[in-house]
Amino acid sequence: MSKKTKKKKFDLSLLRKVFTYVKPYRLQFISSLLLAIILAIFTPIRPYLIQLTIDKAISKTGSIPTWLHIFISGDNLNDVTRFIVSVTVFQIIFLLIETLTRFTFTFLTSWLGQAVVKDLRVNVFNKISHLHLRQFDRTPIGTLTTRTINDIESINDIFSDGFIPIIADLLSIIFTLATMFFLNWKLTLISLIPFPILILATYYFKETVNKSYKRVRNAIAALNAFVQEHISGMAIVQAFAAEDRERKKFDIINKQHRDANISAIFAYSVFFPVVEIILALSLGILIWYIADRKIDAGLLVSFILYLNQIFRPLRVIADKFNVLQMGMIAAERVFTVLENQDILPPSKPDAYNPSTVAGRVHFDKVSFAYNSTHYVLKNINFKIEEGETVAIVGHTGSGKTSIISLLNRLYEIQEGEILIDDVNIKSYNLDTLRSNIGVVLQDVFLFSGTILDNITLRNPAITEAEVIETSKMIGVHDFIMQLPNGYHFNVMERGNSLSLGQRQLISFIRALLYNPSILVLDEATSSIDSESEMLVQKAIDKLISGRTSIVIAHRLSTIRKAHKIIVLDKGEIKEIGNHQELLEKNGFYAKLHQMQFAEEQISA
Template sequence: MSEKGSQKRIFDFSLLRRVFRFAAPYKKKFYVSLVLAILLAILSPIRPWLIQVTINDWVPKGAAATSLLTKVDIVDIVIWITLIQVGLLLVEVLFRFYFSFLTAWLGQAVVKDLRVKVYKKVLGLNLAQFDTTPIGTLTTRTINDIEAINDIFSEGLIPIIADLLSIIAILAFMFWVDWRLTLISLAPFPFLIIATYYFKESVNKSFIRVRNAVASLNAFVQEHITGMSIVQAFASEERQFNKFKKINREHRNANVKAIFAYSVFFPLVEIVLAVGTGLMVWWAATHALKLEGQEAQSLIGKMISFYLCLNLLFRPLRVIADKFNVLQMGMVASERVFKVLDNDDYIKTEGTYAPEQVKGKIVFDHVSFAYVEERYVLKDISFTAQPGETIAIVGHTGSGKTSIISLLNRLYHIQKGTLSIDDVKIEEYKLDVLRRNIGVVLQDVFLFSGSVLDNITLRNAAISREQVIAAAKMIDMHDFIMQLPGGYDYNVMERGSSLSLGQRQLLSFIRALLYNPSILILDEATSSVDTESEILIQKAIDKLIAGRTSIVIAHRLSTIRKASKIIVLDKGEIKEIGNHDELMKNQGFYYKLHQMQFEKQGVM
């Protein structure tokens, strides 16, 4: 998002209303915070007024009193007024504490709800979104940007309202006491307004740059830490480090520019306050010579109360521009977060058909699919897999093999044709039911940081340890797991880096077996493992596919001889369908693939 575009949307009140809809469940606390803001504004000028009353009314009376009794009474009144001020100060402190706590609590409550909603949305996005959007960017939207929305409540709109009400109350009191002295004291005020405007604009631009730099940093670091093995294998450390330094330098420069604006603005506020105080003293001094007695005494009370009022007035003015920038940054962040929530690239249609278990008949009927419009990677695909049948799909890299299984799981939309399971279109199935009945074992097995047991069950509490052990024994993995330190409680580390590729593959087989799917998809499960692991995996495959409809994407043609039907793909089109013997007799695409592969291995 460009800076210019971001600034245009900052003042979109519909966006602000949308943020505050998330506060609807907590509206009582929101209204209480507004009431506290009003009470704090009312309390602001009371203490300066009491001091003025004390100096103007009671101190002169005490000095002029002729009897000891009268002086004692006046002293008691002054003490009582002082105690009232102390009490008001304590009340104000309590109100301010509860106000700050309430607005911060409100912000965190909204952040919690919003983060849950965003993460749920991310979970439901089509995989195409993850193909085109850096993971670090989505991380920034889910963590950093949502945290910035908290500031709309804790440091943004509600505190700004409280400060504005306080400023209005103090100004009203000052004009009520002496409008001429008020105008003199606030004579430099227009300069502060101009300075505040330029400060706000400068910091706003810097903060937008900071947000963009943070997103770039997150995306870069996440991507390169994930691909660190590639970076190191190709000796690219220095080049990537220089790129990181460039992004980090932009982040620093944006922050330094904001710091410079703060460094100029806050001393300027102090100067304006000092000039206002000086003008007040100058005006009072020029008029004091013309006044006598009670009027001269009242001028002293006015000056002291005005000095206190100026400090109370400039206290919120020091931070209101900063709070407005916080509000703006919260709005920028909310716009980005709502772009995720408004993303309509997800499975829009979900049916209601929810059988306990499917039989496993699969029909592709003239299916065409493209990741990008009109650039079809599958073209007019038609085939049928009967329940319990094993279908193998072969072809060169990029022929569309993996795209077929992605469509079967409804990870992407079909542009043309229909795909059905048990003669029911997959659009009519409930997504969780559909995916629960399809087990997938991918070539690149992803394991999460956690125990072996957690990775097998995916933390599904309904699956017991005994069930996991039984499944592991079924594919001869139990003894291997028990040899690990801690057995089933062994921490596999992030991405399963502490296990070999074959071991990770076998763990994914246990996972698939536990969920007992009616349809099993094996995506090149033996393409990158050694011979010993391949033998173990092949045995596991034989046990897994028994009694299930299976689609096997094969890289090694030796693993699919037993398939009842082999589909040969080339550039997204089906070139041949048949079993191994039939296709070898035809001497077509499959025959050529077979010959090429076995010639490379030195086998004919």
């Protein structure tokens, strides 16, 4: 089988996937196809009526079709004046009906496209929200944004400007050609002599524009990824005076986008004049052929109109086919996301779903790698009893944060097992598991919206009164009330209107409000000032009271009260014990403590 055949089959398969989203809208889809057929039937009628009117006005004779007698009954159609007036009135009414039908067809196809796009976009977002986190490690955010917005919007064109409109145009051409052959097959063949040239020009135009549009889509994805990344990291760009260097990189990507568009524009600039020339050539051949032959004037005029009705859709049908192709390319990218199987499998109906979780944690011979070659955790073994506070320390890159990611199944382990209350976490209902593990990260992410929205995550089951009560419990209420509008203060994108310490405090309220059985604090005080740290430390004391807590700490001074300290280095556990025991061992932890104490003395 040739590559070309394979590509065709693939496209048809992809089109079938797109049309599975049309099933809920079968009525609208069938209606649009019926309207396309009706419009195609309407197409040759007006030129034929003009032909009859001219012939009647000139020769005063000519047969009147039976169907016209049905629509214009009661008038003496043999009278020239009555005939012309009646047919003119009929044409005006017919034109209004045709216009209304065309409006309905255009609106219905566009509505259908938007309905499919809505459903697709929801499915894509839902899919993205369930992907394994490693997918976000590998894929730029701008690329996923393009898939969710730009590419899905292009799928709308399959319906509004692609598949159904192409069918409508092809049917119009077929009905027009059939009418021409019925009226005079010789004249039809003569006038279509230049037609092969048009087909050849259309093919080259389609191929050229298709290649250009592919380049345009790739350039758009690259632009989105670049802009998204650099807007997020603008503080770094400006801090290192890299504006000019990054602008030059952007300029290169932008030029690629421009060049791809210009290539498509050039193809349009050549193709449309070529179509006009071929149309003129057809008309010239037609006039030349009838120069020395007796042809009714009405037939000549109708054939000129018919040729325009054939060439007009052919001018745009190649463009519509490219729109269809671009929609298919976009659909291929979108379905690549939808068919991505790198997700956590949904919880089984019989998944373990306890009403309460005590909070005992057991890592049993756990090994984990983000890729198959480099293990970041190797044979990790430790237990945490209910209500214990355990600290995890180690150099940057030792695997501390990876342990948190594994505990709530953001990543899957390669070896060993993780148990909570002596049950493998893979057996838990995923929602139950994660709702019982509260995580406060070092880099707190806040969404655009109010403080209240960010604390409740827009969960309607949580009232403002409950939020206020929780805030007072950990001593954060006064800080929030000092802000404009209090709990309704807009934190802006990523919480940029708040300090790091303030964002941290909001995340504490959020964690406590959901009342998790296991609390994880990931270096919660490592990057805030001393004043904020005192407030944060008080909040932490409230948070960890009476619940199993895992504290990842950079400052060793903050974990002296921990029941147990786990020392990690290069993905392996070096020591386990409390603060005093580890100092007395004079091992890895003692060296870390000495180094940090020396750094604090120097900075002081």
